[in-house]
Structures are given as C-alpha cells and as structure tokens.
Amino acid sequence: MTTALITGSTAGIGAAFARRLAADGHDLVLVARDTKRLQEQATELHDRHGIEAEVLTADLAEDDGISSVEKRLDDHRRPVDLLVNNAGFGNKGRFLEVSMADELRMLKVHCEAVLRLTAAATAPMRDRGRGGVVNVASIAAFVPRGTYGASKAWVVQFTQGAARDLAGTGVRLMALCPGFVRTEFHQRAGMGTENIPGWMWLDADKLVSSALADLARGRTLSVPDPRYKALMGAVKLAPRGLLGGISSRAGRKYGPK
Numbered sequence: 261m262t263t264a265l266i267t268g269s270t271a272g273i274g275a276a277f278a279r280r281l282a283a284d285g286h287d288l289v290l291v292a293r294d295t296k297r298l299q300e301q302a303t304e305l306h307d308r309h310g311i312e313a314e315v316l317t318a319d320l321a322e323d324d325g326i327s328s329v330e331k332r333l334d335d336h337r338r339p340v341d342l343l344v345n346n347a348g349f350g351n352k353g354r355f356l357e358v359s360m361a362d363e364l365r366m367l368k369v370h371c372e373a374v375l376r377l378t379a380a381a382t383a384p385m386r387d388r389g390r391g392g393v394v395n396v397a398s399i400a401a402f403v404p405r406g407t408y409g410a411s412k413a414w415v416v417q418f419t420q421g422a423a424r425d426l427a428g429t430g431v432r433l434m435a436l437c438p439g440f441v442r443t444e445f446h447q448r449a450g451m452g453t454e455n456i457p458g459w460m461w462l463d464a465d466k467l468v469s470s471a472l473a474d475l476a477r478g479r480t481l482s483v484p485d486p487r488y489k490a491l492m493g494a495v496k497l498a499p500r501g502l503l504g505g506i507s508s509r510a511g512r513k514y515g516p517k
C-alpha cells in the first residue's frame with residue numbers, strides 16, 4: 261500500500277486526484293483549509309474504497325500551514341510516495357487592480373509552498389530510491405497572464421529543473437498544465453467564464469487519468485488533451501495569439517462579481 265498527499269484535495273482537480281488514487285488503492289493525506297469538508301471527503305473515500313484517508317488542515321498561504329505539511333512529509337514512519345501540489349486560486353483583475361497582499365498570497369501558495377513541499381517530499385523519496393511529485397501548473401504558464409501565469413511558469417521551470425537534478429534517483433517530478441477545467445476555481449475568484457468557448461473545457465477526471473499516465477511514462481511536462489497540445493503548437497508560433505488573447509480576457513476584467 262502506498263500513500264499520496266494531495267493539497268487542495270476537497271474540490272476540482274485535487275478532488276479528482278483523490279477519487280482516482282483512492283480507487284487505485286492508495287492511502288491518502290488530504291490537505292486543505294476547510295476541516296469539515298476534508299473529514300467528509302476522508303469518510304466517503306474510506307467507505308467507498310477501503311483506504312485510509314488522513315485529514316491535515318493547513319492554509320498554504322501561511323508559514324504555519326506550510327510547516328505542518330512539511331513535517332508530515334518528513335515523517336519517516338509514515339512515508340509519502342506521491343505528492344500532488346495542487347492547491348491554488350485565481351485573483352480577479354489585471355495588474356494594479358489586484359491588491360499587493362493578494363498578489364503575495366498567490367506567490368506563497370503557488371511558489372513558496374510548492375518549493376518547500378517538493379523539497380520536504382523528495383529528500384526522503386531520494387533516500388528510499390522511489391517516489392513521485394506532480395506539481396499542478398497551468399497552460400497559463402505559456403501565455404502572458406499577470407502574476408497567475410508568471411507563478412505557473414515558475415512551477416513548470418522549477419519542476420523540470422528539479423526533475424533533471426534528481427534524474428537517476430528513482431524520484432519522478434512532473435508539471436501538469438491543464439487548460440480550462442470545470443471546478444470551483446472561476447466561481448471562487450469571481451471570474452466570468454462566458455468568453456470561454458465550450459470546446460475548451462476539460463473534465464477533471466479525464467485530466468487526472470492523462471496526468472497519471474504521463475507520470476508513469478516518465479514525462480516531466482504533461483499537457484493533457486489533444487486540443488491543448490494543438491494550441492500549444494499555435495502558441496509557440498504566435499505567443500500573443502489565440503490562446504493568449506482568450507486567456508488574458510477570460511474573467512480578468514475588474515468589476516462586480
């Protein structure tokens with residue numbers, strides 16, 4: 261039996277990882293801020309799949325929250341075999357419309373927490389000679405989209421660099437770059453989604469399935485779905501083209517929710 265720790269496990273993409281990994285027989289450590297929701301999720305996954313699901317309440321925008329997850333990852337008596345750094349959020353508004361406190365909170369959750377948790381997980385994984393880390397970035401890493409896109413570009417570069425540094429140790433790292441996925445993300449940020457064409461939306465369960473297949477293949481970058489692979493090709497040719505325009509407009513206009 262192996263154990264996976266998922267941050268942001270209670271909704272959207274994180275919940276899809278939890279469902280799939282539990283169905284595959286992995287024990288889980290579920291991390292988010294809402295304890296009641298975490299406990300309900302743990303009970304449901306335990307009852308449905310017979311796995312052990314541990315609850316760890318932590319706010320990854322706070323030092324104490326990051327430290328408590330680092331401590332769990334460093335617990336050698338209860339090793340974590342797979343870390344999914346998934347917790348994240350969007351801020352509505354363009355540059356200078358978002359408060360500096362919110363910009364910095366995003367960097368803390370998307371970058372500092374990912375850096376510290378990846379280090380805390382991979383050091384013992386390297387000693388054991390096996391393990392995996394999935395860092396959830398975004399297709400926004402490849403287009404100009406304010407602090408969100410910049411933070412996700414950091415996730416991609418950091419993950420691929422660390423994967424290279426740890427090559428040959430048995431530890432795999434992969435950056436996952438979803439396109440638009442129907443989750444609580446846009447609603448939580450108060451972002452409108454009416455500009456996003458229907459064909460651009462991905463299903464979270466299918467996304468997770470592709471991501472885990474890519475991790476098993478040893479990929480360090482996963483862009484699930486042929487539609488987005490094709491768009492990535494277009495973005496390489498015209499960086500400020502189709503996807504950049506859609507991505508930049510989608511939901512970022514500041515105003516009433």
Ligand SMILES: NC(=O)c1ccc[n+]([C@@H]2O[C@H](COP(=O)([O-])OP(=O)(O)OC[C@H]3O[C@@H](n4cnc5c(N)ncnc54)[C@H](OP(=O)(O)O)[C@@H]3O)[C@@H](O)[C@H]2O)c1
Nearest residue numbers: 268270271272273292293294320348398440441443444445
């Ligand atoms: N949805 C998309 O279109 C899309 C596209 C590309 C990439 N992504 C990325 O995918 C990841 C997951 O997003 P999602 O769409 O699944 O969002 P979501 O449905 O809003 O879920 C976010 C999850 O993260 C947790 N979370 C948020 N802030 C947190 C914090 N400070 N500390 C700990 N946990 C926190 C939330 O639980 P609590 O509120 O209880 O903490 C929740 O479980 C994010 O990194 C996002 O940037 C999403």
